[in-house]
Amino acid sequence: MHLPIPLLSLFLAITPPLQASPAPANPQIPSPQHILVDSDALPTEFESTGFRIPTRNESTVLARRLLAKSRAGVLSTIFPKNITSPYVPAAVANTPIGLPDYIASCEEPTGNPTLLALTISTSTRNAVAGSNVSLAISWWDEYVKLTHAEPWSAANLPRASLIGYLEEMTKEEVEKAGVVKCFTGLHGDSRWWLPGDKSAAHAGVWMRMVVEQVYWIGGFGDRAFIGWFDPEVWRGVRTEEWKAVRLPGEKD
Numbered sequence: 001m002h003l004p005i006p007l008l009s010l011f012l013a014i015t016p017p018l019q020a021s022p023a024p025a026n027p028q029i030p031s032p033q034h035i036l037v038d039s040d041a042l043p044t045e046f047e048s049t050g051f052r053i054p055t056r057n058e059s060t061v062l063a064r065r066l067l068a069k070s071r072a073g074v075l076s077t078i079f080p081k082n083i084t085s086p087y088v089p090a091a092v093a094n095t096p097i098g099l100p101d102y103i104a105s106c107e108e109p110t111g112n113p114t115l116l117a118l119t120i121s122t123s124t125r126n127a128v129a130g131s132n133v134s135l136a137i138s139w140w141d142e143y144v145k146l147t148h149a150e151p152w153s154a155a156n157l158p159r160a161s162l163i164g165y166l167e168e169m170t171k172e173e174v175e176k177a178g179v180v181k182c183f184t185g186l187h188g189d190s191r192w193w194l195p196g197d198k199s200a201a202h203a204g205v206w207m208r209m210v211v212e213q214v215y216w217i218g219g220f221g222d223r224a225f226i227g228w229f230d231p232e233v234w235r236g237v238r239t240e241e242w243k244a245v246r247l248p249g250e251k252d
Ligand SMILES: *[C@@H]1O[C@H](CO)[C@@H](O)[C@H](O)[C@H]1NC(C)=O
Pocket: 057, 233, 236
């Protein structure tokens, strides 16, 4: 067994037959995509039958499909070093906060998701104050929706963290990408707070998350790529490519 500690404890929690070998005093953590587990310890339905682990590039295409199919993610930002608002506890200075947010991939095929940033939102305030952001997306909810079943193990389903920064989209860019139609198509309720609408409940702006790095956990390390993508490959994935692949539970 050569598993990093978090994965190891995960496997121990879900696979009772697996015997733990004592952790070495100074464990050398292997690169995750080379982790192998004892396949006897996994349920037979997951036993590989001529299965090949998707490559890093193939996984990048799967991740672009995950982004394209995602309606929401957890957006993390970091509070400024100096908290100036009387409504924010000083104790959270320089600390990350993750909050679920609507997203839509309105600028395909760039791989940069679109967000409707309300000026009153904590995430927006932190980003405007200079914080970089990360956006976590997963296939967990969608898998259950598609299959009407809980996965045997959600830990074996794809998820990713996109890392970068937010920038405001120009009016021209919003029009060119058809952002309003794209975003309200996924989130009908967002028409009540569209940027530029004087009667909107809250003022907001269209933001582009510029993705600079992507960390991917395709599933268990013996059957999925786990690690960082090449950002150039992420940006270069064409729409036809992600449309041609399938995530777990999707029909052809
Ligand atoms: C991954 O894709 C990029 C862009 O298409 C290509 O340049 C690179 O050679 C590929 N890497 C592998 C290992 O196939």
